[in-house]
Every structure is written in C-alpha cells, then in structure tokens.
Amino acid sequence: MLRDLRYALRIHRRNPVFVTVVLASVALSIGANTLIVSLLYSLLLRPIPFLGDLDRMVLLSQQMGRGPWMAVSAPEFREWQARQTVFTSLAAFRPGEFNLSGNGEPERVKVASGSPDLFSVLRVRPAFGRDFRPDEFAAGAGRAVIVSHALWTRRLGADPSVIGRTIRLDSESYLLVGIMPPGFTFPDQKTDVWVPLVLPSGAGGWTDRRLQVIAHLKDGTTLAAVKSGMDAVALGLASDHPATNQDVRAVVRPLRDELVGNARPSLAVLSFAVAFLFLVACINVATLQFARNESRRTEIATRAALGASRAALLRQFLIESLLLALVGGALGVGVAYVGLDLLLRSVHLAIPSYVHFGVDRAVLLFATLASVLTGLAVGIAPIADVSRSNYIRALREGGTALTSGRRARRVYTACAVVEVTLAFALLAGSATSLQSLRLLQSVGPGFQVEGKVAGRVSLPESPYPKPIDRRRFFTELLSRLHAVPGVTDAALISRLPAGGAAEMRGFDFGDAAGGAGHGSSALYYTCSPRLFETLGIHVLGRSFAQLDPAETSSAAIVSGEVARRFWKTERDALGQTVRMRDRAYSIIGVADDTRHFGLHQRTTPAVYRPYDEDVPPRMDLAISSPVSPGALAPLVKQAALDLDRDVPVFDLRSLRTFVEESITVPRVVATMLPVFAASALMMAFIGLFGVISYSVAQRTREIAIRRAFGASGRDIARTVVRHALFVGAAGVLCGGALSFVLIRLMIGFFYGITAVSPVMLAGIGGGLLALSVVAACLPSLRAFRVEPVNMLRQE
Incomplete structure (x- = not known):
C-alpha cells in the first residue's frame, strides 16, 4: 500500500497541469457543498446549547379566518394552560426594549418579559445567580432582572459581585438576580435582558393580544397530535367566548422552523445548485482521469506484462484517485471556511446568536465522506477500463491505434454533454x-430613500407616563434636530413603513355600517406633521403639516390601497369618513402606497393619524439630510441626550439599509x-x-x-x-x-x-x-x- 502511495505521488508530480485542474475542480465542488451543508446543519440539525430538546419545542399563535397570525391574550394563555393535554409546560413571553443607563452612554437593549415557566420550557438556567422567584411575578412586586452574558461582559465588566445590585432600566431601578450562560439569547438574536411577565388579573382583556407562547411537547407526542389537541382547545374557547374567539384557531409552528423562516426555499435552491456542481466536478475529473489513463496504456501494459496483477492495477488507480480527492477535499474545506466567513460578513441574517455557523466535526465528516465518494466516483471509469482492457495487445501495438475506440469516444462525449x-x-x-x-431592486418602496437617515427613540414609562408628556418630548426633539447642521427635515412615526413590524387595527371605512368597508383591518401609523414631506411621500389632498391645530384631532390620511378598495378612485376618498374605536375621522388626504413588509410583498392598506392623542413611547425617526449617517449620528444622539440623559437614539443608519434588509x-x-x-x-x-x-x-x-x-x-x-x-x-x-x-x-x-x-x-x-x-x-x-x-x- 505504501509503495502504491509513493508511486501515485510520483505519477502526480509528473503531471502538474492535470493535478492542478483536478484539485481545483474537487476543491470548488467540495467547498460549495460543505458551505451549504454547514448552513443546513446549523439551522436544521445541530443541537443548540441551552435549548435542550429543540425539536420538541413549538411556538403557538392564533389566526382568525384566513387573516395574518395573531398574538395571544392573557386570558387565552391561561385557558390554554388549563385545557391543553399535549405539552409538559407552556410559557408566555413578550419582546420589548428598555433604555439602559448608567456606566457610560445610555443604550437601547432588547428585553423579553417571560412567565414563570419560560426558562423551564427552554431547559436553561442562569449561569450565575438565580432564576426569578414566584413572588416576583405578582403585581406590585419589586423589579428583578436577569441579563445576558454579553451585556454582563460589555456593560458590567464581567464582575460576579454585581449580582444583588441594581441597574437602571427605563429610568427605574431593577435588582440584578442572575446572568445567563454565554451565547444564550431568546427570543431575539440580540435580547440582553429578561424580566418577570406580570399578567393582568380578571376576566377581561380577551382582545388584548400581545403575548407569544412557547411550549414543550410531551414525550411520544407528534406534531399532528399537538395540532389536533390545540384545535380542540380553540373550538372550546370559540364555544365559550364567541364574541372574541369565534373563527379563531391555534397555529402550531416548530421552533426549529422559525430559525429558518423564509430562507427554506432558498436553501433548497442552493442545495440543488451545489448538487449539480458536485456532479459536474465528478464527471469532469472522471473524464480527465479516463483520458490520462488512455495515454498511459503502454505503461500499464508493460507493468501487466512484467507480472502486475489486475487487482494491483485496480488498487493503484483507486489510490491515485482517492489521493487527489482527499487533497482536493481538504482544500475544499478551506474554501468553505472562507466562503462562510464572507457570506456572514456581507449579509445580515436575522438569526439568534446561539445558532452557530461553522465547519465543525459533523460538517468535516461530510466533507471527508464527499471526498471519498468523489475519489471512488472518478475512479470507476478508469478501473472499469482496466478490467476490460487487453494490455498485451496494447503493448504489441505500442499504445496506439488507427482510430479511437468507439466505446471511449461515446463515454467522453456523453460526459461532456x-x-x-x-x-x-x-x-x-x-x-x-x-x-x-x-x-426587486427596481420596486419602489413608496418613499424616497436617498439622502434619508432612519433611527429609533424610546421613552421610559415613569418620566413620560402620559401621551402629552411624550408628545412634548418628541416635539422638542424634532425642534432640536431641525437645528442640527445638515438636517433639512425630520419627522417621527410609530413604525417606519419599511420596518417589518407593524400595528394592525380594525376600521370601518365609509358611512354604511354594513358596507364593504365594515370590520376591515389596516396598518395604523401615528406620526408627526411633516412625515410625508420628510420621506417624500406624495399626498393627494392635504398633509398633516397643512392643518390648523384645531383640525388634527379629527383628521386622517389613508393609503391609495384603502381609497381604491373602498371607493372608486383616490379622489373620491377625500372627505369620506373612517371610524376607529367608535371615533370618526375625516379623510383629508390619500398617500402613495408603501411596501411596509418588504419590497417583495404587496402594498397593505394603511391609515395615518397625527400624534396628537395617540403618542406611543417608542417612535421611529426619519431625517432628510445629505450628510452620511456616520457623520450625522453623534449630533442626533446628542440632541436627545441634551433633553434626557436616559434617552438614547439608536439604530441610526441610512433608510436604504432598512429597505434592503x-x-x-x-x-x-x-x-x-x-x-x-x-x-x-x-x-x-x-x-x-x-x-x-x-x-x-x-x-x-x-x-x-x-x-x-x-x-x-x-x-x-x-x-x-x-x-x-x-x-x-x-x-x-x-x-x-x-x-x-x-x-x-x-x-x-x-x-x-x-x-x-x-x-x-x-x-x-x-x-x-x-x-x-x-x-x-x-x-x-x-x-x-x-x-x-x-x-x-x-x-
């Protein structure tokens, strides 16, 4: 065997061009396949630390008719806990954000409010400190907090003695009771803070659906049984509470699937592509090997004449092909490392940080097996040729023939085809x-993106408990931003129409209570007066900036989708009425449609209202400026800090970046x-x-x-x-x-x-x-x- 290996090395050294071409082909194909397999394994198969039996965890939501998925209300969650029979436990959580202040410049951190069983369902415990106590979930209890290992390291100096001290979140003091293991984040890839979820008591609140639910399946329970069991629970709720739960069903989604999301079809396409590439490489190398062996007929015939057995010749061919395949596979692993690094650096993948992308032992095992299979595949044709050839006749003919054999030509031609x-x-x-x-890139989002900078700002609840307090802060912030050098305009909106997340509300469009517009849903935005001017959204009629202060309380602007759906033309919608929560608003303008959920999605009906009464604590910021986001960011952040040292402006970047995500x-x-x-x-x-x-x-x-x-x-x-x-x-x-x-x-x-x-x-x-x-x-x-x-x- 060792002698055959040395002979194979000598043969390959004498054919550097052949070896280079073969190694390049194998490295490219193995590298591409290893890269895609690494992605698939990371998302679909690799065990994730801190999440226990991930394949037995599901997310639960709801759907009314054929509408979009909905969150869950506190009463519905309690009923699910009481009526279900297919889970070991359920936990509710609600993502949010806090302003973290103290120990440096304030920053916005993502938080998850979780019910008592959240960490139990996830099969994870704090690495330092303790979990929340039951009494900390009661209304009026002292505020407790658990932070991520990353935040503990970044903001608290990785000091274990901080446990038992307080940190400042949203201008309130929270007792730090625990630190999660390194790498753990849930439910968001950047979640850094967990606090107890205090569920409202009483029988009301059935339509206040803001909770997400995660559950762990009982042993031996299939996904089909879970769906059947939750369907029965939903039917029971619909029967007992028809006013709020009629036609509402439960939606069960495996947690593993959520990690892949809408990338699953793309991964399938790329998997087929690398399979094709692998096949091309195998055929290419096999053809080259076959052709080279044809040129070695005299050499092989001489060895056969000198006593080399057919088995020895077969072994020699196999060692030569396996040697090339294994070296090419090793190079391919390097290609996969580089390719994966470039991919993760060049694109933003919204995937939790505990999903680790890398070429680990399982992926290396795949690369090794693929290399061995490649070596066997490319050696089949030469080995078969050796087994059929009469090398004594080839030696007698000097390794030449009048014409190339028909069989060889057919094989080569078929491979090339x-x-x-x-x-x-x-x-x-x-x-x-x-x-x-x-x-996709030619699709207009419905607003201008060039020369626009977007950001976010969120007010803590305690200093700004009322809408009038929040409006006062936001109005002063806009005034200061207009004074920043390079800022030509600025506005605030509850959600940028490119932000993905959205608030849907129920509306009645038109005067007839039983008409086509009765009981419809649409995106709801509350915004500052100059939003449309700042984003360059065309408005037919009047914008909020053109209103007198006395007119704002009864004014609304609808999107073109609303106007065309419920009235004949956009102009016909002007002066019509839209009702929301028993209040009527007059339509003063029709705005161009925007693609809130992405360039690849259809436009969605939308209603805009001035932020005169409905002022959420969290607002998205839009700035019109020729200055780059990097140069503008310090000035914008300072404008907010001058108003309140606990309020940061965060996530500042170009609006084009928001859209292209x-x-x-x-x-x-x-x-x-x-x-x-x-x-x-x-x-x-x-x-x-x-x-x-x-x-x-x-x-x-x-x-x-x-x-x-x-x-x-x-x-x-x-x-x-x-x-x-x-x-x-x-x-x-x-x-x-x-x-x-x-x-x-x-x-x-x-x-x-x-x-x-x-x-x-x-x-x-x-x-x-x-x-x-x-x-x-x-x-x-x-x-x-x-x-x-x-x-x-x-x-």
Missing part, C-alpha cells in the same frame, strides 16, 4: 435569480448561484477541451493518413470544430429542456418571474456553443499542424 447540460441549468438559474433581484435572502441567492454557475462553466469548458484534445491525440494517425490522401489542414480543423459543436449542441438542447422544467417549477420562488424567458435560454445556449468553438481552437490547431510524412515515418 452532461457537463454542458448541468452548466446550462446553473447558468439559467443564476440568470433568473439575477433578473429577479433586479426586478427585506431582500437579503434573494441577494444571497443571486450572489451564490452565479459563483456556482461560473465554476460549473469553467469545469464544462475544461471537460470539452479535454474531450476534443483527447480525440485529436488518439486520432493523430488517422489524421495523418487523411492528410496523405489529400485532405487539407482546414478540412481537418473543420472536422474537429464540428465535433465540438455537436457535443455543445447536444448539451445545449438537454440543458435548455432541463432549465425550462426547473424554472417552471420555481416560478413562485423568484419574484417577478412569471414565465421562462426564451431570450435568456437562447443567449445561454449561444454562449455555450461559442464556448464549444473556443474549446476546439487549440486541438484543431494541433490537428491542422499534423505532418503526415513525419507521422507515418514514425509508424
């Missing part, structure tokens, strides 16, 4: 993803698919070149005879090019058909793609045919230069 076919499919997929991304996944796909396609194209070119070169080399004697009988060099060259075009055309036809089928199946995945583009397919096909001609140039030149006299004299 498959490579071109798969390369065509990858090119078509990448072109489609790029076209889809271009269409909604297309992160399509951008990743449109970035990775072309890389895979380019790799497959390069391998297909190498395969075509190798097949044509091999054909010319094996038919040199035939070419010499044809030249001796009068064939010109041009005739010979045309024959070579014709063969290359035949191979390319066969691959183009097969690849076009495969691409047509695949794109048709994935039309729903690619935004804006409603049909397969024949122009795109024709362009890719033409490019591959041109590439076939290029691959034939050098071999045809060699055939053109064959000197029949010298060749026949050698024979």
Whole structure:
C-alpha cells in the first residue's frame, strides 16, 4: 500500500497541469457543498446549547379566518394552560426594549418579559445567580432582572459581585438576580435582558393580544397530535367566548422552523445548485482521469506484462484517485471556511446568536465522506477500463491505434454533454435569480430613500407616563434636530413603513355600517406633521403639516390601497369618513402606497393619524439630510441626550439599509448561484477541451493518413470544430429542456418571474456553443499542424 502511495505521488508530480485542474475542480465542488451543508446543519440539525430538546419545542399563535397570525391574550394563555393535554409546560413571553443607563452612554437593549415557566420550557438556567422567584411575578412586586452574558461582559465588566445590585432600566431601578450562560439569547438574536411577565388579573382583556407562547411537547407526542389537541382547545374557547374567539384557531409552528423562516426555499435552491456542481466536478475529473489513463496504456501494459496483477492495477488507480480527492477535499474545506466567513460578513441574517455557523466535526465528516465518494466516483471509469482492457495487445501495438475506440469516444462525449447540460441549468438559474433581484431592486418602496437617515427613540414609562408628556418630548426633539447642521427635515412615526413590524387595527371605512368597508383591518401609523414631506411621500389632498391645530384631532390620511378598495378612485376618498374605536375621522388626504413588509410583498392598506392623542413611547425617526449617517449620528444622539440623559437614539443608519434588509435572502441567492454557475462553466469548458484534445491525440494517425490522401489542414480543423459543436449542441438542447422544467417549477420562488424567458435560454445556449468553438481552437490547431510524412515515418 505504501509503495502504491509513493508511486501515485510520483505519477502526480509528473503531471502538474492535470493535478492542478483536478484539485481545483474537487476543491470548488467540495467547498460549495460543505458551505451549504454547514448552513443546513446549523439551522436544521445541530443541537443548540441551552435549548435542550429543540425539536420538541413549538411556538403557538392564533389566526382568525384566513387573516395574518395573531398574538395571544392573557386570558387565552391561561385557558390554554388549563385545557391543553399535549405539552409538559407552556410559557408566555413578550419582546420589548428598555433604555439602559448608567456606566457610560445610555443604550437601547432588547428585553423579553417571560412567565414563570419560560426558562423551564427552554431547559436553561442562569449561569450565575438565580432564576426569578414566584413572588416576583405578582403585581406590585419589586423589579428583578436577569441579563445576558454579553451585556454582563460589555456593560458590567464581567464582575460576579454585581449580582444583588441594581441597574437602571427605563429610568427605574431593577435588582440584578442572575446572568445567563454565554451565547444564550431568546427570543431575539440580540435580547440582553429578561424580566418577570406580570399578567393582568380578571376576566377581561380577551382582545388584548400581545403575548407569544412557547411550549414543550410531551414525550411520544407528534406534531399532528399537538395540532389536533390545540384545535380542540380553540373550538372550546370559540364555544365559550364567541364574541372574541369565534373563527379563531391555534397555529402550531416548530421552533426549529422559525430559525429558518423564509430562507427554506432558498436553501433548497442552493442545495440543488451545489448538487449539480458536485456532479459536474465528478464527471469532469472522471473524464480527465479516463483520458490520462488512455495515454498511459503502454505503461500499464508493460507493468501487466512484467507480472502486475489486475487487482494491483485496480488498487493503484483507486489510490491515485482517492489521493487527489482527499487533497482536493481538504482544500475544499478551506474554501468553505472562507466562503462562510464572507457570506456572514456581507449579509445580515436575522438569526439568534446561539445558532452557530461553522465547519465543525459533523460538517468535516461530510466533507471527508464527499471526498471519498468523489475519489471512488472518478475512479470507476478508469478501473472499469482496466478490467476490460487487453494490455498485451496494447503493448504489441505500442499504445496506439488507427482510430479511437468507439466505446471511449461515446463515454467522453456523453460526459461532456452532461457537463454542458448541468452548466446550462446553473447558468439559467443564476440568470433568473439575477433578473429577479433586479426586478426587486427596481420596486419602489413608496418613499424616497436617498439622502434619508432612519433611527429609533424610546421613552421610559415613569418620566413620560402620559401621551402629552411624550408628545412634548418628541416635539422638542424634532425642534432640536431641525437645528442640527445638515438636517433639512425630520419627522417621527410609530413604525417606519419599511420596518417589518407593524400595528394592525380594525376600521370601518365609509358611512354604511354594513358596507364593504365594515370590520376591515389596516396598518395604523401615528406620526408627526411633516412625515410625508420628510420621506417624500406624495399626498393627494392635504398633509398633516397643512392643518390648523384645531383640525388634527379629527383628521386622517389613508393609503391609495384603502381609497381604491373602498371607493372608486383616490379622489373620491377625500372627505369620506373612517371610524376607529367608535371615533370618526375625516379623510383629508390619500398617500402613495408603501411596501411596509418588504419590497417583495404587496402594498397593505394603511391609515395615518397625527400624534396628537395617540403618542406611543417608542417612535421611529426619519431625517432628510445629505450628510452620511456616520457623520450625522453623534449630533442626533446628542440632541436627545441634551433633553434626557436616559434617552438614547439608536439604530441610526441610512433608510436604504432598512429597505434592503427585506431582500437579503434573494441577494444571497443571486450572489451564490452565479459563483456556482461560473465554476460549473469553467469545469464544462475544461471537460470539452479535454474531450476534443483527447480525440485529436488518439486520432493523430488517422489524421495523418487523411492528410496523405489529400485532405487539407482546414478540412481537418473543420472536422474537429464540428465535433465540438455537436457535443455543445447536444448539451445545449438537454440543458435548455432541463432549465425550462426547473424554472417552471420555481416560478413562485423568484419574484417577478412569471414565465421562462426564451431570450435568456437562447443567449445561454449561444454562449455555450461559442464556448464549444473556443474549446476546439487549440486541438484543431494541433490537428491542422499534423505532418503526415513525419507521422507515418514514425509508424
């Protein structure tokens, strides 16, 4: 075995070009596959520390009819706890945010208010200190807090003695009782603080749905049984509380699925792409290995004549191919490391920090197995050839023949056709993803993004308990921001129309109580007067900035979607009435539609109100300025700190960044698919070149005879090019058909793609045919230069 290994090393050292091409092909394919497998394993299979049996955890929400998912109210949560029979325990939580002050500049931190069983359901305990006591969940109890290991390190100096001291959150003192293990965050990737969730007592509050619920399945309980059990609970609630729970059903979602979210189709597409790339690489390397072995017929025949057994020859071929595959696989792991690092640096993935992306032992095991399979796959053809060959006859013929064997030519041609076919499919997929991304980027969000800076500001409850207090602060903040150098305009809104999260409210549009607009839902925004001017949103009619103070209490602006849905035209909506919570508002303007939930989503009906009475403590900030966000941020933050040292402005960045976050996944796909396609194209070119070169080399004697009988060099060259075009055309036809089928199946995945583009397919096909001609140039030149006299004299 060791002697065979040394011989394989000598053979490979004598063929540096062959070795380089093979290693590059294997490294690219193994690297791409390892990268995607690492993503899949991290999201779907890898055990997550601190979350125990993750695959038996589910998130529970609700749905009314076919509407969007809804949160859960406190009474509903209590009923679920009492009536369910499929969970070991349930816990409610509510994400939020606090201002953390003291020990430096204040910052905004994400918080989760959790019920007593939250950490029990998650199978996690504080690393230092203790969990919350039962009495700390009672109304009026002293405030207790548990912080993340990251916040403890960042703000508290990783000092264990801080346990038992107080920290300042939202201008209130909280007793620090525990510190969570390193890396743990829940439910958000940046959650740093946990506090007890105090549920309201009494029988009311059925429609105050603000809680999220997580549960742990009982042993032996299937997901189907859970859904059936929760359906029964929902039916019972609908029967007992028809006024609030009629047509409301429970929605059960595995927690593992939430980590993947809408990225699952993208991961499937990328998985198919790397599978195609892997197949192209295997075929490419097998073809090159086969061709090289043809050139070694005399050597192998000599070894056979000197007594080498067929088993020894087979073992030698296998060691040679496995050696290349394992070295290429090791290089591929390096490619995966670099690729994963570049991917995570270049895109923002909203995934909890405890989901660790990396090439660990399980992924390395996959890379090793893939390398071994590659070595076996690329060695099959040469090994089969050895087992069928008569090397004594090959030795007698000096390793040459009049024409290349039909079987070998069929094998090479078929391999090249498959490579071109798969390369065509990858090119078509990448072109489609790029076209889809271009269409997404051309979609207008409904407002201007250039020269706009966005941020967030949140007021603590105790210093600002009333809407009038909050409005006074926000009005003064806007006044100070207008005085900042470089700021041309500024406004506040409850949620930026590109922020993803939203508040939906019920409305009655129009005068008729039983009309089409009765009981409708729409996005609800409360904003400062100059919002539309700041964001550049066109308003038909009047904006809030044009109103007298006395008019604001009864004014509303609706989106174009509302106007078109409930009235004939946008102009017809002006002066009409919209009702919310038993109050009527006059529509003074119709604003352009915005895509609140992302560029890939449809516009949603929306209603805007001035923040005269309804002033939430948390507002999003929009600033119009030619100054970069980095230069503007210190000035904006200081303007807020001058008003209140406990109130930070956070998450300041360009508005374009906010908008483009909604297309992160399509951008990743449109970035990775072309890389895979380019790799497959390069391998297909190498395969075509190798097949044509091999054909010319094996038919040199035939070419010499044809030249001796009068064939010109041009005739010979045309024959070579014709063969290359035949191979390319066969691959183009097969690849076009495969691409047509695949794109048709994935039309729903690619935004804006409603049909397969024949122009795109024709362009890719033409490019591959041109590439076939290029691959034939050098071999045809060699055939053109064959000197029949010298060749026949050698024979």
